[in-house]
Amino acid sequence: MEHNREVEIDGSSNPIQISRLALDIGGSLIKLVYFSRNSGDDEDPPKYKVGVSNGVNGRLHFAKFETAKINDCLQFISANKLLLGGGFQHQENCTNDRSFIKATGGGAYKFSELFKEKLGISLEKEDEMDCLVTGANFLLKVPFLGRGYCMWYSYVTVEMHIYILEKKEAVNQEAFTYLNGSKEFVQIDHNDLYPYLLVNIGSGVSMIKVDGDGKFERVSGTSVGGGTFWGLGKLLTKCQSFDELLELSHRGDNRAIDTLVGDIYGGMDYSKIGLLSTTIASSFGKATSHNKDLEDYKPEDISRSLLRMISNNIGQISYLNALRFGLKRIIFGGFFIRSHSYTMDTIAVAVHFCSCVDLHILIMNTFQPVWSKGEAKAMFLRHEGFLGALGAFMSYEMHSLDDLVVNQMMPLPVNASLGADTNYDPLKGDLNGTESIQCCVYRA
Numbered sequence: 001m002e003h004n005r006e007v008e009i010d011g012s013s014n015p016i017q018i019s020r021l022a023l024d025i026g027g028s029l030i031k032l033v034y035f036s037r038n039s040g041d042d043e044d045p046p047k048y049k050v051g052v053s054n055g056v057n058g059r060l061h062f063a064k065f066e067t068a069k070i071n072d073c074l075q076f077i078s079a080n081k082l083l084l085g086g087g088f089q090h091q092e093n094c095t096n097d098r099s100f101i102k103a104t105g106g107g108a109y110k111f112s113e114l115f116k117e118k119l120g121i122s123l124e125k126e127d128e129m130d131c132l133v134t135g136a137n138f139l140l141k142v143p144f145l146g147r148g149y150c151m152w153y154s155y156v157t158v159e160m161h162i163y164i165l166e167k168k169e170a171v172n173q174e175a176f177t178y179l180n181g182s183k184e185f186v187q188i189d190h191n192d193l194y195p196y197l198l199v200n201i202g203s204g205v206s207m208i209k210v211d212g213d214g215k216f217e218r219v220s221g222t223s224v225g226g227g228t229f230w231g232l233g234k235l236l237t238k239c240q241s242f243d244e245l246l247e248l249s250h251r252g253d254n255r256a257i258d259t260l261v262g263d264i265y266g267g268m269d270y271s272k273i274g275l276l277s278t279t280i281a282s283s284f285g286k287a288t289s290h291n292k293d294l295e296d297y298k299p300e301d302i303s304r305s306l307l308r309m310i311s312n313n314i315g316q317i318s319y320l321n322a323l324r325f326g327l328k329r330i331i332f333g334g335f336f337i338r339s340h341s342y343t344m345d346t347i348a349v350a351v352h353f354c355s356c357v358d359l360h361i362l363i364m365n366t367f368q369p370v371w372s373k374g375e376a377k378a379m380f381l382r383h384e385g386f387l388g389a390l391g392a393f394m395s396y397e398m399h400s401l402d403d404l405v406v407n408q409m410m411p412l413p414v415n416a417s418l419g420a421d422t423n424y425d426p427l428k429g430d431l432n433g434t435e436s437i438q439c440c441v442y443r444a
């Protein structure tokens, strides 16, 4: 039986009932997802209830912490009383106070004792790949309600612990394509969702072929991922935070440090094999120059080149794996992306064009590609970093997606426009971890 007690977490007189907290403790970041029941008097009844009568309406909230600062996370959980109703009690232990919370990611093993010691709670471990797939499937199946509906959202900042409720008109979609600075939401037909390739770019990268709910295979991975960008970037630029490194990349010019095809071919394209003069021939190639040291390069250029190199590499490996299994859709998740336009553009270009053009030409005579130029689609998710945590959340007694039904969702942030927000700067308005999803939980 679950404990649901009313707790005040928004500093207002409206108590919010927290029920269910789940964690994804990764190599770099800890992600939290928790459900708060609607307190009844603070909002309109949901406009679009889906499902049967005994569901509990409320919101899914998202928050994240650096894993290195796990004590802040423990404090957050404790200060906001997320454990009061945050977990479950084992049925057979209802009378005892032996509660647990669902957790996934390597940290669920690594920090198990710490949670026991500091919060007196057990972590019930859920498989990381399983959770990623469950979380992705859940987000991809969220119903599309179109424009112009009334939405609630709550804004969470970890530092200030504030929860602001506002009403907004919004487009409520999760998956989108991003190319040449243009973001387009995609409504995916549930009957045509599988198979797809899920590429989760966390500290490292996992590539999972998803064939259905609970049906998947991890087909590939690479250790050159988000941790590589942040780690190398920190060493090379001396910047102090991931956001600072991303911010640097905005202002950089990778041509200062990358060797382009034109640098090698005297300004010309190498058109015979489909390479433009502007294509990067060798990432960081110019750094081999004998008369230059690290200090001679601008941190902005280094950051941009690094981001480009890693995003491009991941895009290309993803494309090859999609090609390997004949998958048309590649869904990218993980907090490396951070809704960052340059990252998404680079990944998408690698998937849609560079790899396709190059590979098509290279393998044309020996192998028939499954699709023609540009047909593989890279897609991104608004809640990109929370797939694992959502999956862990959904493993609470709920064994199918039908138990958690979203009836209203996906508000835009205050400063974002409707539709394709091509000028949206994620560094100024962090979408990730700041949106809640209005939903309905059955068997809560």
Ligand SMILES: Nc1ncnc2c1ncn2[C@@H]1O[C@H](COP(=O)(O)OP(=O)(O)O)[C@@H](O)[C@H]1O
Binding pocket: 025, 026, 027, 028, 029, 030, 066, 105, 201, 202, 203, 204, 225, 226, 227, 228, 229, 230, 242, 243, 333, 334, 335, 336, 337, 338, 385
């Ligand atoms: N605030 C941040 N601090 C550190 N890394 C961040 C931050 N925001 C985004 N990242 C990027 O996200 C990656 C972690 O993504 P995530 O999906 O949380 O993976 P993990 O489960 O391995 O922690 C980091 O390696 C880094 O590239």
Ligand SMILES: CC(C)(COP(=O)(O)O)[C@@H](O)C(=O)NCCC(=O)O
Binding pocket: 026, 027, 028, 105, 106, 128, 201, 202, 203, 204, 205, 206, 220, 221, 222, 223
């Ligand atoms: C080991 C991991 C599953 C851990 O997940 P993470 O914390 O990076 O999200 C991931 O880092 C990974 O898949 N690394 C790539 C290993 C490889 O295939 O080479």
